[in-house]
Amino acid sequence: MESYYILIVAVLFILAISDLVVGVSNDAVNFLNSAIGSKVAPFKYIILIAAVGVLAGTVFSNGMMEVARKGIFHPDMFGFDEIMIIFLAVMITDVLLLDFFNTVGLPTSTTVSIVFELLGSAVAVSLYKISKIGTGSGDLSAYINTSRAGLIIGGIFISVIIAFTVGLVIQWLVRLAFSFKLKRTYKIWGGLWGGFSITIILYFLLIKGANGSVLITDKALEFIKNYTSLIILVSFVFFSLLFQILLRYTRLNVLRITVLVGTFALAMAFAGNDLVNFIGVPLAGFESFKAFSASGASDPNGFLMEALKEPVKTPVYFLIGAGLIMVATLRFSKKAKSVVSTTIDLSRQTEGYERFTSSVIARFFVRRTVNATKFVKKVSPNRVISFVRSRFDENVSDSKDQKVAFDLVRASVNLVVASILIAFGTSLKLPLSTTYVTFMVAMGTSLADGAWGRESAVYRITGVLTVIGGWFFTAFSAFIASFILATLIYFGRLPVIIALIAISIFIIFRTHALHKKREAKAEKKINPLAPESIEILKSCNQEVRKLLVRTSKVLFLTYSGFANEKLKDLKSNKKEAKKLRKDVQEIRDDLPGYLKKFKESEIEAGHYYVQLVDHLKETSNSLYHIVTPAYNHVDNNHPLDHEQSEELKVFNEQLNDFFNYALNLLQKGIFDEDDELKDRRDSLIDLINSIIFNRIKILKKKRKGVKVSMTYIEMLSETKILILNIVQVLKTNKQLNETFLEPGSYAIKEKVR
Secondary structure (H helix, E strand, O other), X not given: OHHHHHHHHHXXXXXXXXXXXXXXXXXXXXXXXXXXXXXXXXXXXXXXXXXXXXXXXXXXXXXXXXXXXXXXXXXXXXXXXXXXXXXXXXXXXXXXXXXXXXXXXXXXXXXXXXHHHHHHHHHHHHHHXXXXXXXXXXXXXXXXXXXXXXXXXXXXXXXXXXXXXXXXXXXXXXXXXXXXXXXXXXXXXXXXXXXXXXXXXXXXXXXXXXXHOOOOOHHHHHHHHHOHHHHHHHHHHHHHHHHHHHHHHOOOOHHHHHHHHHHHHHHHHHHXXXXXXXXXXXXXXXXXXXXXXXXXXXXXXXXXXHHHHOOOOOOHHHHHHHHHHHXXXXXXXXXXXXXXXXXXXXXXXXXXXXXXXXXXXXXXXXXXXXXXHHHHHHHOOHHHHHHHHHHOOHHHOXXXXXXXXXXXXXXXXXXXHHHHHHXXXXXXXXXXXXXXXXXHHHHHHHXXXXXOOOOOHHHHHHHHHHHHHHHHHHHHHHHHHHHHHHHHHHHHHHHHHHHHHHHXXXXXXXXXXXXXXXXXXXHOOOOOXXXXXXXXXXXXXXXXXXXXXXXXXXXXXXXXXXXXXXXXXXXXXXXXXXXXXXXXXXXXXXXXXXXXOOOXXXXXXXXXXXXXXXXXXXXXXXXXXXXXXXXXXXXXXXXXXXXXXXXXXXXXXXXXXXXXXXXXXXXXXOOOOHHHHHHHHHHHHHHHHHHHHHHHHHHHXXXXXXXXXXXXXXXXXXXXHHHHHHHHHHHHHHHXXXXXXXXXOXXXXXXXX
């Protein structure tokens, strides 16, 4: 029997390592988004600073470990066997749930997941205990720590509102002081803001966080508590004067220091608050096993886990080991970068491709906000309105770096406010969700900073609502999944445990492959932040060739699949056409970022680039409207008329030859043979008109086959539009290239060296 529980403990620790990896991949957004979004330093240095913060934070997390042991349920009401079932169900659920969110690139809460997983599995086991005893379900409160669980859950969700509001207010005030003209205001407020920021961070991380550390002695704690006010005052004066001197006599950027220290602080607060989410349950399981083994008890169900009510003293080597795994994950996890990009996209100052679409709720919020803004303008003095508008006018920004999602002022506010809220929650031993806090702070500062303009607000709000909806999904799915897994383990024991572990490994490998495929696709996209317009041109040539190849393939397979009634092929073609249309739409949404790279002397090239993207969009739309009627016709089991099958076969072959010729022109980089291309175009259009004309004659003669006739006409009419746009794509691509290249070649002109 003992070997069975040793196996469970071993599985718990293996799952803990996996949970650390997927958990940190999810939570990296909490402390990396501000530094990465503001480009405060090279990525490797940001990771290094965050890594040091994580390692430091692990030794401050000891007090939080009580949540996994007795924060959600009463451990003395459960036997050793039942406790191990609860913990195992929690860990399996947590790994799978967090891995799912990392794969889709949405930040979720490791705190919410662990709390609701503990709640779900504990409720499941409690209900089975109650059913055995024969009492009513009202006795559930004897097993579940409802008051503490309610406090934790309430604190988590209230923190969402508080974080958003505080972030909005602080950012508005700080921006009012700094404005976007940082060169003028930086020397006035930089030292004061830097001193305040560092002092606040120091107070909450050292003074408030010291209570949970295993390294700080009782004497040091007493000294800190007795001289708190003096420490704060001295720190504020010292750092404010130091930064003001640095501003005056050096070129050192105080805001950069603030952001880097804030990154360290938030990483430290994250580790101190969230480490319990990853290793708290396995450590509690290990402590339970040690208590059971030491007792000499023979009945694992009869041995109640009163030992878990004792104060927690986690060995330092466990904490440091967990910290090292977290650091390695930060360095190597690609999923962490995906989650970070979601928050940065929703908070960036610039316009461009929006990952999320508009929604009814978002449009309602924007409409009401616009009306409220108009009302405020009416009742406010013009002088006040003009002053505030001048402070928030980003068009006069000193920063010309288009690679930056937001400036250092907003980055520092994000970090300072989030650090304060998280560290304060940790000091109260409330497992606040670092994801919720940092995300909502970032959204609040974005709104205050005017990042959600009329052009992007509906998409950004939809994104925020999607992420928040994911949080509620986290809570619901964590509870249900852990409830089900606890039930399966409770009744199935070892065979079920082995099966669940095998399924978990399979799912994680599948999601890893899916994420890798998505990342490979993202890397092939045109980069809107390319350093020079010539880089956009090179990427554009590659993208045009790739899109034409995809279009040609889908078109050929659609006509052949339609003629042979291959529904599976048509379904695949429809999916590919939809994906191609989405890819082109992303390029079109990123137009502002591309156009900013063209110089004043390259306005003509920018004009051709806009035309080219428009023609590509029309081509992708036509392709989708060719595939869709073909798929619908076959899917609805409508009959085909084979009288024109040979005619359509000849047309499909000529259409394929047309694309091959066009692609050959692009491949060779020869742009003076377009007369031949136009002749081929005209020949195809004549053939299309002939087929449509014959189709009308057949329809008039037979007076039947209406469905197939309309499908033919719809497909061929859209194909005609597609062919015309293909020629325009090549023509515009030629004009675009000739503004940069020597005619007839890919030799770059002198002017773009």
